[in-house]
Amino acid sequence: MTDLSHRLVEQVVQVQRADGSPLAHTDVDVEQRRHAVAFGCTGFDAPGLPGDPALERLWLDLFDTATLPFYWGRHEPVRGEPRTEELLDLAHWFAERGVRLKGHPLAWHTLAPAWLAPLTTDEVEQALRARIRREVDAFRGLVTTWDAINEVVIMPVFDNEAALEGGGQPPSAITRLCRERGRVATVRLAFDEARAADPTATLLLNDFDMSTAFECLVEAVLEGGVQVDAIGLQSHMHQGWWGEEPTRAVLDRFARYGLPLHMTETTLLSGDLMPPEVDDLNDYQPEVWPSTPEGEARQAEELVRHYTTLMAHPAVEAVTYWGLTDAGAWLGAPAGLVRHDGTPKPAYDALRALVRDEWWHPRRTYRTDATGRLRLRGWRGEYSLRVEEAGGAAAATFVLGDDGVVVRPG
Amino acid sequence: MTDLSHRLVEQVVQVQRADGSPLAHTDVDVEQRRHAVAFGCTGFDAPGLPGDPALERLWLDLFDTATLPFYWGRHEPVRGEPRTEELLDLAHWFAERGVRLKGHPLAWHTLAPAWLAPLTTDEVEQALRARIRREVDAFRGLVTTWDAINEVVIMPVFDNEAALEGGGQPPSAITRLCRERGRVATVRLAFDEARAADPTATLLLNDFDMSTAFECLVEAVLEGGVQVDAIGLQSHMHQGWWGEEPTRAVLDRFARYGLPLHMTETTLLSGDLMPPEVDDLNDYQPEVWPSTPEGEARQAEELVRHYTTLMAHPAVEAVTYWGLTDAGAWLGAPAGLVRHDGTPKPAYDALRALVRDEWWHPRRTYRTDATGRLRLRGWRGEYSLRVEEAGGAAAATFVLGDDGVVVRPG
Numbered sequence A, B: 001m002t003d004l005s006h007r008l009v010e011q012v013v014q015v016q017r018a019d020g021s022p023l024a025h026t027d028v029d030v031e032q033r034r035h036a037v038a039f040g041c042t043g044f045d046a047p048g049l050p051g052d053p054a055l056e057r058l059w060l061d062l063f064d065t066a067t068l069p070f071y072w073g074r075h076e077p078v079r080g081e082p083r084t085e086e087l088l089d090l091a092h093w094f095a096e097r098g099v100r101l102k103g104h105p106l107a108w109h110t111l112a113p114a115w116l117a118p119l120t121t122d123e124v125e126q127a128l129r130a131r132i133r134r135e136v137d138a139f140r141g142l143v144t145t146w147d148a149i150n151e152v153v154i155m156p157v158f159d160n161e162a163a164l165e166g167g168g169q170p171p172s173a174i175t176r177l178c179r180e181r182g183r184v185a186t187v188r189l190a191f192d193e194a195r196a197a198d199p200t201a202t203l204l205l206n207d208f209d210m211s212t213a214f215e216c217l218v219e220a221v222l223e224g225g226v227q228v229d230a231i232g233l234q235s236h237m238h239q240g241w242w243g244e245e246p247t248r249a250v251l252d253r254f255a256r257y258g259l260p261l262h263m264t265e266t267t268l269l270s271g272d273l274m275p276p277e278v279d280d281l282n283d284y285q286p287e288v289w290p291s292t293p294e295g296e297a298r299q300a301e302e303l304v305r306h307y308t309t310l311m312a313h314p315a316v317e318a319v320t321y322w323g324l325t326d327a328g329a330w331l332g333a334p335a336g337l338v339r340h341d342g343t344p345k346p347a348y349d350a351l352r353a354l355v356r357d358e359w360w361h362p363r364r365t366y367r368t369d370a371t372g373r374l375r376l377r378g379w380r381g382e383y384s385l386r387v388e389e390a391g392g393a394a395a396a397t398f399v400l401g402d403d404g405v406v407v408r409p410g
Helices: A053-062 A084-095 A121-138 A158-164 A173-181 A183-197 A212-223 A244-255 A293-312 A346-358 B053-062 B084-096 B121-138 B158-164 B173-181 B183-197 B212-223 B244-255 B293-312 B346-358
Strands: A008-015 A027-035 A038-042 A065-069 A100-104 A143-150 A202-207 A230-237 A261-268 A316-321 A364-367 A373-379 A381-389 A392-400 A405-407 B008-015 B027-035 B038-042 B065-069 B100-104 B143-150 B202-207 B230-237 B261-268 B316-321 B364-367 B373-379 B381-389 B392-400 B405-407
Touching: A008 A381, A008 A392, A027 A373, A038 A053, A038 A100, A053 A346, A065 A084, A065 A316, A084 A100, A084 A121, A121 A143, A121 A173, A121 A183, A143 A183, A173 A183, A183 A202, A183 A212, A183 B212, A202 A212, A202 A261, A212 A244, A212 B183, A212 B212, A230 A244, A244 A261, A244 A293, A261 A293, A293 A316, A293 A346, A364 A373, A373 A381, A373 A392, A392 A405, B008 B381, B008 B392, B027 B373, B038 B053, B038 B100, B053 B346, B065 B084, B065 B316, B084 B100, B084 B121, B121 B143, B121 B173, B121 B183, B143 B183, B173 B183, B183 B202, B183 B212, B202 B212, B202 B261, B212 B244, B230 B244, B244 B261, B244 B293, B261 B293, B293 B316, B293 B346, B364 B373, B373 B381, B373 B392, B392 B405
Parallel strands: A008 A405, A038 A065, A038 A316, A065 A100, A100 A143, A143 A202, A202 A230, A230 A261, A261 A316, B008 B405, B038 B065, B038 B316, B065 B100, B100 B143, B143 B202, B202 B230, B230 B261, B261 B316
Antiparallel strands: A008 A373, A027 A364, A027 A381, A381 A392, B008 B373, B027 B364, B027 B381, B381 B392
16 A cells, blocks of 8 residues: 555644634635645647637646746747747736646757857857846746756767767757856856746756766756755656656655655656667657557556655655647657547546545535634645635635644635 | 877987086987886786786786776775785785786775675774775875776665665665765765875776766766866776777767876677677676687777777876786686787787887987987887996986976986
């Protein structure tokens, strides 16, 4: 039996009237609104999100945290003309629906703008610093979590190795920056600028490399005195589910640094797997890659076991699924929880049954005692409390897990 | 054409009499004695070294630097009874023949003594610190270069992963230390103790992992303020020669840190290669693994091209071949330059032709000018100078490459 007890808390909640007097011997309705753990999804790659009411409902019924796209080359294809307004509209759409926001990524060698390439390394550094500060500043109060920098393990060598093998592009300007300045200096730069623009933001060091290389990088960055708020672990499992033991081993290895773990990019396929010999997932993009009935059954089972494994590990504070639907999925893979036609796959229903049912405190009526208190046991997170009184209903929200919860519905 | 010009130097050598007056218009014999680059080999794993005069001669005719074994478990199988005297004898044998000495390794998770396992982590740390200080102190003045620590990339996770897969041994005590304290703390410990015992020693961070992981570790260690004197790169090429371009790429990647590179463990086989799917080289040990004529031809060609590639890279300051003969070779592989029967393979002759002929300044007579000067162009390294005078010969050694070389034969 999986132990999730660390995700639950039992607490006394003090309910008061607006004047501070206890609301004694009163029925109050309590209902969970959101998990403390972020159950996230990308909030951008599906056409019709927002716009398609059915898709919007599927998204909002399961997820509470959206990852927004800040790929520099797409965000600012023409220098000095960032698409800030467009993205602010999307951010507001989510925020108005109670969805927490995360930005991805502030610094990355891939999808860097073309206009960066001819700049000197000093100019690249200045441009990157300015862009990070600009994005974090513009979204302060909306986006609370950022992938400050992405895939630093390969950052200084990735393109160069491709070039050595006769591959296409010259190294990106960010590759060059990282190669010349070093990984730690590049990480520091990204964290410094993001921190300066929003000292309250949660800043991540995010990578797909689950090997010892990323451990060594984390140690390098921490030795370098960079304050990392969480370690971001990608897990695009296009070549098959990791399995429970290997997943726990990865979590244990990265939990050693005492930092929260965010599973930032989770995918499990509902169709054929990518062959194991493919090294760079980008190299495999078949013309058609259908979702199959057997694949969908497997995806549902693996997703439940995977999320259960993650929830069981105390270090995990966020899990983001990488793409609600197969429409627009990365590499055209059947990685979504919803099919191209908009119907949910078994994995959608299975994950929803976990996150909003099995791991959820449903609406329930409690009666306060003589001192206005009630004892509540539930999943850590945000709750609403509602009282029917003469003169109408009053409501408030509170966080279960905070010390000394006092609620004054109004 | 490979450019080795950075290995050569042209310099004025001032020859003086014992009283400081110039030795003008005199014939002097100049001869190279040793390269600045260390051409090394293990000095321990062949039976008959020392002892077998033919083998001794083969060793000394090619190599100038010996790696001595300080594997803790073998050096101190019974706690408090290190085999210091035995190893001192071997060290003196080499030193008396003008061979430079290197010690390998001071800290490593593999071949740790069995008596370490039951100790607490604090006790393990104290024992490791004391042992490093003891070894470096006992060999001060003899061993000038140390692998301060070996294979830190996998140190905290190697055994644990094996254990997870149901493998045999519990994690070694050094694994435990590294896992609990972190890689950088463990590296710092080893360097601190070795440095304290011999401030003049050249201390290496040595690894077999040529991936980005080791780059990240180097960055972690440098960010942690540990003074690394040289980066040690293993290259046991049991699965095939890396090739020139990949070798250059590895050298370029690790040269970025501005530190000398030591190729600490070089092997090329003269028989069948290990299959590419073998992950841990230790897992493949066939019963017989013969040296073959085709394999020997291939080994000779690859060895020449490999050493030439290394010499061409300005960051390389040492190249150690891992084992002169097939007798006692690691994994039983035909990795030696000499066959089991003691006859040299083509690779031996080919490497000797490079190191002691093509890249060598042979004995030659120069005539000093009116001020006792001669102009010498040669490979950086140690030279001898000999003068026949009335009353007998006088000789001296000097280093070509040092500033303002003044030689007073006596």
